[in-house]
Amino acid sequence: MKDIQADEELKLQLLVTGTHLSPEFGCTYQQIEQDGFTIDEKIEIVLSSDTAVGVAKSIGLGVLGFADALSRLKPDMLVILGDRFEALAVAQTAMVLRIPIVHLHGGEITEGAYDDAIRHAISKLSHIHCTSTSEYRNRVIQLGEAPERVKKVGAIGLDHLTRSQLMTIQELGESLNFPIIKPYLLVTYHPVTLAEEDPERSFNALLEALDEFSEHQIILTYPNADDGGRRIIPLLESYADKYPKRVLAIKSLGQIRYLSAVKYAAAVVGNSSSGIIEVLFV
Numbered sequence: 001m002k003d004i005q006a007d008e009e010l011k012l013q014l015l016v017t018g019t020h021l022s023p024e025f026g027c028t029y030q031q032i033e034q035d036g037f038t039i040d041e042k043i044e045i046v047l048s049s050d051t052a053v054g055v056a057k058s059i060g061l062g063v064l065g066f067a068d069a070l071s072r073l074k075p076d077m078l079v080i081l082g083d084r085f086e087a088l089a090v091a092q093t094a095m096v097l098r099i100p101i102v103h104l105h106g107g108e109i110t111e112g113a114y115d116d117a118i119r120h121a122i123s124k125l126s127h128i129h130c131t132s133t134s135e136y137r138n139r140v141i142q143l144g145e146a147p148e149r150v151k152k153v154g155a156i157g158l159d160h161l162t163r164s165q166l167m168t169i170q171e172l173g174e175s176l177n178f179p180i181i182k183p184y185l186l187v188t189y190h191p192v193t194l195a196e197e198d199p200e201r202s203f204n205a206l207l208e209a210l211d212e213f214s215e216h217q218i219i220l221t222y223p224n225a226d227d228g229g230r231r232i233i234p235l236l237e238s239y240a241d242k243y244p245k246r247v248l249a250i251k252s253l254g255q256i257r258y259l260s261a262v263k264y265a266a267a268v269v270g271n272s273s274s275g276i277i278e279v280l281f282v
Contacts, residue, residue, distance in 0.1 A: 001037060013073050017043040017062060018086040019225045026222070026251035041069035045086065050230035052193075055085055058225075062089025070097055080126070081105055083119035085226075091125045101126040104156065107136030107143075110273070112192045113226075130156075132277075155277050160259065166282075167260035175257060176219070178248040183266035184217035185210065190271055191228030199228035203235050206270070210239075218247045219261055 004012040016032060016039045019025035025046075029039060043065035045058045066089060070078075078094045080087045081104040094101055103126035110116045123129060123140055129150040131137040137152045173180040189206055191199040210218060220236050223229040240249035253261055262268055262282045268275055 005037075012037075013040045013075050014038065015041045015043060015066070015069055015073075015090065017045055017065070017090075018084070019046060022046045022225070024230075024251075025225065028252050028254065031252075031254050040073055041065075043069055045089070046225055050227060052227045055225075055227050059085050059089045062086055063093050066090045066093040067097070070094060070099060075099060077102060079104065080122060083108075083110065083115040083122070085114075085118060087122060088118045091122045095125045100128070102128045102130060104130045105132055105136075107131050107139035112194050114193050158278065158281055160255065161278070161281055164256060164259070166256065166263055169260075169264045172257065172260045172264065176248060176250065178217075178219070180217060180264070182215065182217045184219055184264075185213060186219050186221075186261050186265040186268045188221045188223075188268075188270040188272040188274075189232065190223045191226050191232065192271070193226050193228070199223075199231050200235060203232045207235065207239050210269075214246075216246075216266060218243075219253075219265075220247060220249045221253055221258075222249075222251045 001012055001014070004010045014032070014037055016029050020029040020032065021027065021042055021044055029042065032039060043062060045061040045065060047054045047058055047061075049055075049057070062085075070090075070093060077100050078090065079102045080091055083105075091101060091103075101122075103122055106119060106123040106126070106129045108119060110119070120143060123143055123145065127149065129137075129140050129145055130153045131140060131150065132153070132155040134152055137150050140150045141147050167175065169180055187206070187210065189203055192202065195202070220240060222236065223232045236249050240247040258274075259278060259282055262274070262279050268279045
């Protein structure tokens with residue numbers, strides 16, 4: 001986005017939605033503004049729900065909100081990353097409005113979650129595809145997309161590792177108001193949306209495993225807004241309350257703090273996709 005801002009031939013328009021606008025998840029749109037970006041449209045879609053029906057209704061609200069926003073902004077092109085249900089809402093809206101889509105990170109696989117189907121659906125709605133590896137490029141082509149419109153560009157989010165100044169471990173602890181005095185584990189767990197096991201059971205198993213590492217501090221980040229995510233939050237907060245000097249629960253670390261926390265962590269635990277992208281290179 002900063003590169004688009006700096007390009008004289010391009011104009012950046014920014015749509016923000018989902019948990020970025022939710023106090024429950026940290027109102028992280030404020031960090032976007034603090035980073036120097038103007039938010040052109042805020043699309044409220046997150047319901048006070050923790051069910052698949054709630055997610056489906058959020059997609060519907062997204063279509064309504066994005067239809068109004070895109071009709072006002074009239075972008076020449078829309079850039080979408082990944083596989084979130086919010087991204088599916090804007091992709092189908094842009095397709096109907098005949099706005100070309102550039103899709104980042106298509107062709108990848110997420111087992112056990114509906115993210116997988118959403119990602120492939122967005123690929124079929126998109127016009128230009130920027131994949132992170134040759135394998136994923138081939139998969140997008142297998143979906144029927146024209147090879148000349150499928151480019152292997154790598155994981156562009158990794159550019160932050162060379163372009164951003166990460167915190168020292170002392171600065172990280174001060175920023176979190178959580179003195180880091182021992183080796184620590186960075187933990188992120190999201191509900192596995194196609195699993196038969198309920199999220200509480202899975203997360204409790206994770207907490208029991210963390211109990212085996214009593215000599216480590218723990219930084220626990222909130223789950224996402226997929227169905228089942230809110231059922232994890234009370235368990236997470238209760239665990240942090242039980243061990244206030246050892247465990248920190250935080251709604252959102254933000255990009256720089258997250259990458260900094262990865263850098264100094266003894267281990268990164270959970271099922272975040274960052275575990276197979278950013279974590280390997282920090």
